[in-house]
Structures are given as structure tokens and as C-alpha cells.
Amino acid sequence: MATIIVSQNASVHEDAQALRNAFQGWGTDEKAIISILGHRNEFQRKQIRQAYEELYQEDLIKRLESELSGDFEKAVYRWILDPADRDAVLANVAIKKAETDYHVIIEISCILSPEDLLAVRRAYHCRYKRSLEEDVAAHTSGDLRKLLVALVTAYRYAGHEINERLAKSEADILSDAIKDKAYNNEEVIRILSSRSKAQLIASFNRYRDEHGTSITKNLLGDSDVGTLQKALHAAIRCISDPRKYFEKTVRNAIKGNGTDEDALTRVIVTRAERDLKDIKELYYQRNSVSLDHAVAKETAGDYKAFLLTLLGKED
Amino acid sequence: MATIIVSQNASVHEDAQALRNAFQGWGTDEKAIISILGHRNEFQRKQIRQAYEELYQEDLIKRLESELSGDFEKAVYRWILDPADRDAVLANVAIKKAETDYHVIIEISCILSPEDLLAVRRAYHCRYKRSLEEDVAAHTSGDLRKLLVALVTAYRYAGHEINERLAKSEADILSDAIKDKAYNNEEVIRILSSRSKAQLIASFNRYRDEHGTSITKNLLGDSDVGTLQKALHAAIRCISDPRKYFEKTVRNAIKGNGTDEDALTRVIVTRAERDLKDIKELYYQRNSVSLDHAVAKETAGDYKAFLLTLLGKED
Numbered sequence: 291m292a293t294i295i296v297s298q299n300a301s302v303h304e305d306a307q308a309l310r311n312a313f314q315g316w317g318t319d320e321k322a323i324i325s326i327l328g329h330r331n332e333f334q335r336k337q338i339r340q341a342y343e344e345l346y347q348e349d350l351i352k353r354l355e356s357e358l359s360g361d362f363e364k365a366v367y368r369w370i371l372d373p374a375d376r377d378a379v380l381a382n383v384a385i386k387k388a389e390t391d392y393h394v395i396i397e398i399s400c401i402l403s404p405e406d407l408l409a410v411r412r413a414y415h416c417r418y419k420r421s422l423e424e425d426v427a428a429h430t431s432g433d434l435r436k437l438l439v440a441l442v443t444a445y446r447y448a449g450h451e452i453n454e455r456l457a458k459s460e461a462d463i464l465s466d467a468i469k470d471k472a473y474n475n476e477e478v479i480r481i482l483s484s485r486s487k488a489q490l491i492a493s494f495n496r497y498r499d500e501h502g503t504s505i506t507k508n509l510l511g512d513s514d515v516g517t518l519q520k521a522l523h524a525a526i527r528c529i530s531d532p533r534k535y536f537e538k539t540v541r542n543a544i545k546g547n548g549t550d551e552d553a554l555t556r557v558i559v560t561r562a563e564r565d566l567k568d569i570k571e572l573y574y575q576r577n578s579v580s581l582d583h584a585v586a587k588e589t590a591g592d593y594k595a596f597l598l599t600l601l602g603k604e605d
Numbered sequence: 606m607a608t609i610i611v612s613q614n615a616s617v618h619e620d621a622q623a624l625r626n627a628f629q630g631w632g633t634d635e636k637a638i639i640s641i642l643g644h645r646n647e648f649q650r651k652q653i654r655q656a657y658e659e660l661y662q663e664d665l666i667k668r669l670e671s672e673l674s675g676d677f678e679k680a681v682y683r684w685i686l687d688p689a690d691r692d693a694v695l696a697n698v699a700i701k702k703a704e705t706d707y708h709v710i711i712e713i714s715c716i717l718s719p720e721d722l723l724a725v726r727r728a729y730h731c732r733y734k735r736s737l738e739e740d741v742a743a744h745t746s747g748d749l750r751k752l753l754v755a756l757v758t759a760y761r762y763a764g765h766e767i768n769e770r771l772a773k774s775e776a777d778i779l780s781d782a783i784k785d786k787a788y789n790n791e792e793v794i795r796i797l798s799s800r801s802k803a804q805l806i807a808s809f810n811r812y813r814d815e816h817g818t819s820i821t822k823n824l825l826g827d828s829d830v831g832t833l834q835k836a837l838h839a840a841i842r843c844i845s846d847p848r849k850y851f852e853k854t855v856r857n858a859i860k861g862n863g864t865d866e867d868a869l870t871r872v873i874v875t876r877a878e879r880d881l882k883d884i885k886e887l888y889y890q891r892n893s894v895s896l897d898h899a900v901a902k903e904t905a906g907d908y909k910a911f912l913l914t915l916l917g918k919e920d
Contacts, residue, residue: 411760412760415763415764419762419764419766420762420801421759421760421762421799422760423759423760423799424762424799424800439755439795439799440754440758443755443758443760444738444758445723445730445736445738446736447730447734447736447739448730449730451734480742480754484736484738484739484742484754486735
């Protein structure tokens, strides 16, 4: 379930005017921006962008970029985009880092529905005049590249039918590869990138039944865990339990010295209208402290206020 | 340009009734079937299927399958399907041959527009409850599999922008791979499967400018040409000049002892509403005999009559 508290009787034109007022005069009224955009759903935000453009002949997104800064700006920018376009931006930012942040590519390709992944690939074309797979391939290499390109180009069957015989034989292939530490085995990549999610989950269950341990645990059993292993591990978790995957992602983003704002923003912004409530529950179960509390402790200012609003805090 | 002569004032209900009449009584009236379906465009054929189902509570396609046989049945069956569904069937048939007919997979993935290829992948899901890439991967192996899976999962950027610097560097990569006979070079597959068609054509042109010979010619320069080389050759031809590719495909299908009816039917049925007129012109230029004449010589009966109708013969 979603966390954001959506205002049902908001007027699109009033919202556009209120945002315009927030930009004008001396300094920007960040509180007003948060109280409006933090309580509007995807559809309302799109309408506000259109109304703002019509009223003021100005692109709301560009204006927000010029008015805001830092992590707050990034969070608002991601929030105001359509989901497919937002994921295209997240993917592009992740690809262009000095070392490609493969987690983002794996999340997009393994958590989104097959149709939603196509929508991201289409949005990527519009925005960057190149294909997503083209850019992934250009910025990665070796086995990681093979895995990421295969995942991002997949258009999995989305039905629920399961072939039990296949689940058994492919659980065996996965098991043999892990035993032999042959993580770059072609068959492993083929299975993870082409089978339907239902079929893969059946194979992972079969694996656990036969070995008494989950595939994700066995995969990280070595003392020296390489990048490919970590990427395979992330892909399997994204396919089998996205919410647990996200809980761990925010946990890692918050814990220790320094916060990983990019990861924290990404999880909250992309999941606030989907399943952030469930992720919050998992977080509480695992850490005995609420996610709101943890976020409040690790962040500050407008950025903090905005994240807490998306997390469902009443004004 | 298309070849079929479409009847503009046909009535969908009359067509459905006339087909029903053609099925009834002693024997089937194949001539009536050809004179109706051979002169209806994609949209009309779809409407006839729907009208027939409503009028007679019977699936027209199933009925046609039970009434017709042999190459004629196959040709009518392919013709009556929606293009994306037809390509899904063609791909499935090609995959399931004792040795996968990679030409069909390459045609679909390199000639269709990126959006049309997605439509085929979607139709494949509906029909077979699996993904196209899943089946391609399961029925092929080694380097050919790498190439086919990469091509079939591509969603190329469809714009016309060209990066000349990239065209130069990738023409060099292709050239080095051919010189070294490293046809399974990862970079070769990456380039062919991820770049936009406009960009690839720029790279092939660059290749020809630098070497004085086309990449397709150099690729088949060896005396002993392997499957992967042939497949790469087909992919490059499909990307750079689909019509010339199809001209050669029909030429090969017809020439010598015995006709390759599958290939002949495939080219005529899939191109009759698109560019079969251009393919016919190329055929005449190359062979000094009209394609209609050649097809008439190599085929017989209803199959011949149907192909000639799709080729634009007046009744």
C-alpha cells in the first residue's frame, strides 16, 4: 500500500497558482511546495505541470530546478516526473556514475512489470535519443555487462503458469553453477533474464526445498564475494521479494556513517505511491524503529520534511 | 509499395456469407476463398473474422484450417492473421524446426520497426504463454544463440540522428573482427543488436568508404563460411536493405531443384501489403524475368492462384 496522503479536493489551477506564488518574491517558499506536491498523486501532478505551463508559459520542472537545490531538489525533481520517465532518469544517472550503479538497473528490470519496463525503455529513447541497453552496454563490461544487458532487454511472460519439471531442471542448473562458483555461466544469465517471474520463483522454491537453504544465501556463501555475485543476488531478491529488497536498501542507505541520499530518495520516491507502507512495516519488524523516525534522524531541512511527507506524515 | 488489389466496396457481411457458402456443400470452393481474401486488406480481413464469428459462432481460422490443406492452407492461414500474430507464428514454427531457421528470427528482429517487434513479442506471449527470447534460447546454442537472443530482445532507438565518430570507431571494430575471423566477438553482437538502424547504416557506409568493399562482401570472403557468419550476414542485409534481402530470399526459394515453399510463402504473405512491388522490381532487374512468371512456373493449383493474387494479378 501507498503512504502518501492525497488531497482529494485540490484544484489544479489553484495548485499551479500557489506554486507560482511560492517561487515569487524574496526566496522560495519550500514549505508551500512540499505541502502541495507532497499530497498530489501521479495524475494530479501531471495536471499541475500542464496547468502551470498554460498559465505561465513556463516549464514547472525547469522552474523547480532553478528554485531548489541539493538533495531536496533531486527528490522533488524525481517525484514530479511520470514514473516511466523518472525511471529513465534514474537509470541514466546510475549508468553515468564513474562506476555504474547496477542496483538501479537491476531494480528497474527485475521489479517493474514487463510492460512497465518497456515504458521505461520507450521513455529512455525520448529523453536520450539512444536505447537503454545501448547505454548500459557502453558503460559496463565483462560478465556484469552480459547480465545487465540481458535483464534490461527482457520482456518476460507475465502469466502465472508454472512448469514444475522446468523448475526442477533449472534449480539444478543454478545449484551446479553456484557449487562450481561458475557465476558467469551462460545458462544462469539466460534463466534469470528470460523466464517469467512466476517460473523463477518456482525454481527458487525448488532450490530451497532440495538444499534446505535459499539460493540467495548460498550465492553469498563465499568469503570473497565479487560484483557479479552481488548483482545476481540483487536480481534474485528483486524478483522474489521486492519489498524485502527495498527494506534492505533503505536500511543500508541510512545505517553507519553518512547517509546514501540517492538510494534513500530513490526508494521513497518510487515506492510512495505503490508499496511504501509495506516496506515501512518490514523496516519496523527488522529494526524495531520506525522508518519515519530513522529518516528524521538522518536527514535535515526541506529534504527531511519532503521525505517525511511522502512517508505519510500528517501536516 | 504493396501489390494486392484491394476491393474498396466489399461488404464485410457479404464476405463472411460468401466464405460460409464456399465451405458448404460437396467440396470447398477454393476459388471463392482466394477471390475474397486475396483482395482484402489487413483491416478488412479482421472485420471478416469478427463478422464470421458473430454470424456462425465459429472461428473462421479454424474452419479454413479444416477446409484447406498443404501449402495453400499454410499461406491462407498466415495471410488471415494480424501481422504481429502472424510473425509470432512464423517465429514459433522457425524455432521448432529440427534446426532453428534463424533467417526468420533475424528478419523479424532486424526488419520490423522497434515498436512492431515489441508487438510480435507481445503476440508471442499471448499465443504461447512464453517469451520469444525464452524459446529462441531454449532451441539454439552457442554463438548463434547469443546473436539471436540479442537481436530479438533489442528495442532500438528509432530516430535518424547519427554519431559520425561512433560510426567510425564501430566500423573499425567490425573490420578488426572480420580480419581476425572473430565473428563471435562480443562487441560485434553488441553493436548489431543495440545500435539504431540509422547508426548502423552509417557504420556500414563508413566501412565501405574505408575498405572499398562492403561489410557483407568481406564477411563472406572465406571459402568455408560458418553458420554464425551467415547469420551475421543476414542481419546486416536485413538492416541495410530489406528489399534486396527479400529479393534474394525469393530467388533462392525458387531456383534449383525443388521450391522452398515456406520461404516463398513467407516473403509474399508478409510483404504483399508493404513493399512487394519494390521487391518484384528488384527481382526483375536481377533475373530478367518477372517474379509472377517465376512463381507461376514453380507452383501449382490453388497455392499458385493465391500467391499470384497476392502478387497483384488481376482476376
